[in-house]
Amino acid sequence: MSNGKKPFWSGDLLAHCEAGCYTLIVFTVVLTFWIGAKFFAEVKDITRPSLSAPTVSISAEGSVFVRPDIGLVSFSVESEEASVADAQKNSARVINDAVGFLKNSGVEDKDLKTTSYTINSVYDYPKGRRVFLGYQVRQTMELKIRDLNKTGSFLSGLAKVGVNEVGSLVFKLDDPDKAKEEARDKAVAEAKKKARTLADSLGVRLGKIVSFNEFSSSPIPIFAVEAFGKGGDISGAVVPSTPTGENEITSSVNITFEIK
Numbered sequence: 001m002s003n004g005k006k007p008f009w010s011g012d013l014l015a016h017c018e019a020g021c022y023t024l025i026v027f028t029v030v031l032t033f034w035i036g037a038k039f040f041a042e043v044k045d046i047t048r049p050s051l052s053a054p055t056v057s058i059s060a061e062g063s064v065f066v067r068p069d070i071g072l073v074s075f076s077v078e079s080e081e082a083s084v085a086d087a088q089k090n091s092a093r094v095i096n097d098a099v100g101f102l103k104n105s106g107v108e109d110k111d112l113k114t115t116s117y118t119i120n121s122v123y124d125y126p127k128g129r130r131v132f133l134g135y136q137v138r139q140t141m142e143l144k145i146r147d148l149n150k151t152g153s154f155l156s157g158l159a160k161v162g163v164n165e166v167g168s169l170v171f172k173l174d175d176p177d178k179a180k181e182e183a184r185d186k187a188v189a190e191a192k193k194k195a196r197t198l199a200d201s202l203g204v205r206l207g208k209i210v211s212f213n214e215f216s217s218s219p220i221p222i223f224a225v226e227a228f229g230k231g232g233d234i235s236g237a238v239v240p241s242t243p244t245g246e247n248e249i250t251s252s253v254n255i256t257f258e259i260k
Contacts, residue, residue: 058256060193062188
């Protein structure tokens with residue numbers, strides 16, 4: 001060419017490009033082998049079975065007996081009249097008398113609640129015919145008794161004001177958490193004792209705890225029932241005896257120890 005410059009495809013340029021290509025190829029091959037070796041090493045580590053320490057699992061149970069500190073009792077008022085209004089009026093009168101009696105006896109608002117209120121039609125069936133008689137109103141309330149010494153007087157007092165039915169008396173713990181913790185502590189102590197005895201028999205030493213499971217049982221409530229029928233003479237109702245007994249709270253644990 002007239003300007004004296006070499007074309008871009010000249011031998012020097014081609015030689016330089018060829019050397020660069022060889023370097024790139026060599027680098028790529030080395031990188032490929034390095035990545036492959038690392039991958040297979042990782043796969044080998046993943047698939048190699050781990051050698052875990054031997055373990056022993058121990059189960060034990062602990063229980064405590066505690067006296068209940070509250071009572072739960074339900075009471076119902078039922079009224080039947082020709083009209084809904086009259087049935088509600090009669091029911092409300094007795095309920096108000098019952099609530100007034102309880103509050104005068106020291107019961108707080110937070111310890112009284114209505115659990116159900118129903119209105120139903122009442123029928124009779126003489127000679128297979130359905131005859132409408134009126135309406136039935138029934139209201140049920142729940143009372144929490146904090147002073148268990150008053151349980152008997154509450155039951156007889158509710159009967160005296162006209163409550164139709166008092167029943168489902170249950171004695172239980174208001175807050176069982178402390179008793180549950182005590183039962184768990186006993187269960188854990190028993191499990192450790194069993195584990196040490198077993199380790200001595202096997203001629204091994206106990207290591208760290210690797211797992212712990214607990215299964216708690218709620219206290220079984222103590223039931224008592226006191227019912228009063230409609231229309232009976234309860235003016236001389238005797239204050240009933242209501243022994244509370246004890247609640248059993250149980251904790252079962254399973255502890256796994258390493259052994260050496």
